[in-house]
Amino acid sequence: MPRIARMVIKGEPAVYHVISRTALDGYVIGDVEKDFLFRLIKWLSSIYFAEVIGFCLMGSHLHLLVRMHPGEEYSDEEVKRRFKILYGNKSEKALADGQIPSLRLKWASLSEYIKDIKQRFSRFYNKLHNRKGFFWSERFKSVIVENG
Numbered sequence: 001m002p003r004i005a006r007m008v009i010k011g012e013p014a015v016y017h018v019i020s021r022t023a024l025d026g027y028v029i030g031d032v033e034k035d036f037l038f039r040l041i042k043w044l045s046s047i048y049f050a051e052v053i054g055f056c057l058m059g060s061h062l063h064l065l066v067r068m069h070p071g072e073e074y075s076d077e078e079v080k081r082r083f084k085i086l087y088g089n090k091s092e093k094a095l096a097d098g099q100i101p102s103l104r105l106k107w108a109s110l111s112e113y114i115k116d117i118k119q120r121f122s123r124f125y126n127k128l129h130n131r132k133g134f135f136w137s138e139r140f141k142s143v144i145v146e147n148g
Helices: 031-045 076-087 100-107 110-128
Strands: 014-021 050-057 061-068 141-147
Touching: 014 110, 031 050, 031 061, 031 110, 061 110, 076 100, 100 110
Parallel strands: none
Antiparallel strands: 014 061, 014 141, 050 061
């Protein structure tokens, strides 16, 4: 049976309350992990069209209140600037012609934003604790709090 589609608002800013739980038993997110997760959320928010309004990092889950903006609000120059934040000025990776529309679409997506946070944090956590496997339990939950 297919998943139920996530409720998202397209073409205008919308605020979402996001919740994601760990798959591990107990309170596994300590101070070191919380510090990394905080810095990760802050950094990815400077790339994605996401404005973090509030957050709470708990020992077993996280809450994030985020306003996602549509990509059409951002100029090509702004997309290029964010690309440099992601890959660095001295990176070998160059922005290809025609890539800007797909980046606008990706960086305006709540699902892509949360996926990036969860994947990068999982890699960090697993490397830090010398483990393999899943860190997050299931799909993140999101509730539309406000639109327009």
